[in-house]
Amino acid sequence: MNGPHPGFDGRCLVGGLQDYVSPRRGVRRHYNGAPMAEEASARSGRVAIIGRPNVGKSTLLNSLLGQKLAIATPTPGTTRSMLLGVYVQSRPPTQIAFVDTPGMHRPHNALGRALQEDAKAGLSNADVIVLVTEVGKSASPQSFLTGQDADVLAQLADVSAPVVLVINKVDRLKNKSALLPLIERANKQHSFAALVPLSALRRDNLPALVSALREHLPEGLAYDGDLLTDKPQRFFASELVREAVLTHTREEVPHGVAVLVDNFEESPQLNRVAATIVVSKDAHKGIVIGRGGERIKRIGSDARVAMETLFERKVFLELWVKVKENWSDSEAALRQLGYE
Ligand code: GDP
Ligand code: MG
Numbered sequence: 283m284n285g286p287h288p289g290f291d292g293r294c295l296v297g298g299l300q301d302y303v304s305p306r307r308g309v310r311r312h313y314n315g316a317p318m319a320e321e322a323s324a325r326s327g328r329v330a331i332i333g334r335p336n337v338g339k340s341t342l343l344n345s346l347l348g349q350k351l352a353i354a355t356p357t358p359g360t361t362r363s364m365l366l367g368v369y370v371q372s373r374p375p376t377q378i379a380f381v382d383t384p385g386m387h388r389p390h391n392a393l394g395r396a397l398q399e400d401a402k403a404g405l406s407n408a409d410v411i412v413l414v415t416e417v418g419k420s421a422s423p424q425s426f427l428t429g430q431d432a433d434v435l436a437q438l439a440d441v442s443a444p445v446v447l448v449i450n451k452v453d454r455l456k457n458k459s460a461l462l463p464l465i466e467r468a469n470k471q472h473s474f475a476a477l478v479p480l481s482a483l484r485r486d487n488l489p490a491l492v493s494a495l496r497e498h499l500p501e502g503l504a505y506d507g508d509l510l511t512d513k514p515q516r517f518f519a520s521e522l523v524r525e526a527v528l529t530h531t532r533e534e535v536p537h538g539v540a541v542l543v544d545n546f547e548e549s550p551q552l553n554r555v556a557a558t559i560v561v562s563k564d565a566h567k568g569i570v571i572g573r574g575g576e577r578i579k580r581i582g583s584d585a586r587v588a589m590e591t592l593f594e595r596k597v598f599l600e601l602w603v604k605v606k607e608n609w610s611d612s613e614a615a616l617r618q619l620g621y622e
Pocket of ligand 1: 333334335336337338339340341342450451452453454480481482483484
């Protein structure tokens with residue numbers, strides 16, 4: 283391996299545009315002028331995940347954290363609870379620290395005096411509680427939220443944090459209308475802040491859970507600093523560039539786009555960001571750059587404005603475009619680009 287990006291072809295400095303591939307004629311698409319979504323404020327907080335064994339808590343966490351390249355190092359939060367990982371998204375800016383609440387997974391233990399105290403402490407620290415249950419194989423409403431589920435629910439009786447009920451494994455249902463009696467039953471059982479049917483395994487409806495949780499989180503980004511090191515800002519920078527590319531390019535390009543942040547320098551007045559847009563085909567490079575560099579200018583300008591809003595300071599953004607043939611098929615390239 284030689285240099286930081288082995289296998290990549292020559293770099294193209296956007297702005298100077300000395301060596302960009304001539305874009306094909308006729309590929310330029312007019313910017314559709316769609317208004318950018320209104321900036322939502324940043325939110326972050328702690329979410330305790332509870333539920334009886336085997337309902338899919340671990341699968342849910344993995345799906346949530348894997349999907350957005352979150353920081354998933356298991357870090358002990360307090361002696362009483364284990365931080366499982368922080369879900370991070372850039373639009374709208376959100377950080378969700380998922381915590382494991384001791385005792386609550388094992389109702390036998392949780393019903394014991396000591397563990398019950400620990401579990402209560404973990405729950406009282408949480409901004410939101412996610413109670414995970416599943417659609418039973420029979421999907422019968424009579425057995426829904428009974429037994430061990432009911433035991434876990436009983437422990438929430440005097441917890442003030444809102445409880446979101448996740449009804450996992452909806453992929454088992456041939457007909458989604460079978461959910462209605464389950465939802466009806468759940469609403470009789472407890473006053474849930476939200477009910478989210480989803481499939482953790484198939485990654486179906488996960489964004490609905492994130493939005494439901496977000497609503498109950500305090501404003502601000504709490505997990506800057508030691509917990510997430512320098513990753514979040516770089517991560518947001520990369521996501522915002524990628525988002526701008528997706529907004530401005532034709533359908534064929536986005537699937538093959540990755541954004542690599544080469545340099546990220548922070549100062550109180552200005553963040554300097556240099557990023558490389560990696561595309562998988564030569565033709566896509568021309569499309570991303572646009573005639574006379576018009577498109578890449580718009581991409582850069584949108585991404586810069588979004589970063590300035592998020593980082594609350596001026597941003598100097600330098601973009602490069604490189605071709606890495608079929609990068610998404612190469613494991614080494616994926617690792618380099620930050621995908622596991
Ligand atoms: P936990 O004990 O609550 O952490 O549950 P796990 O995440 O270990 O999952 C228990 C089992 O349920 C595993 O075999 C998973 O593959 C399965 N599972 C998890 N989520 C889903 C889902 O959405 N649909 C289906 N059909 N199975 C799931
Ligand atoms: Mg588990």
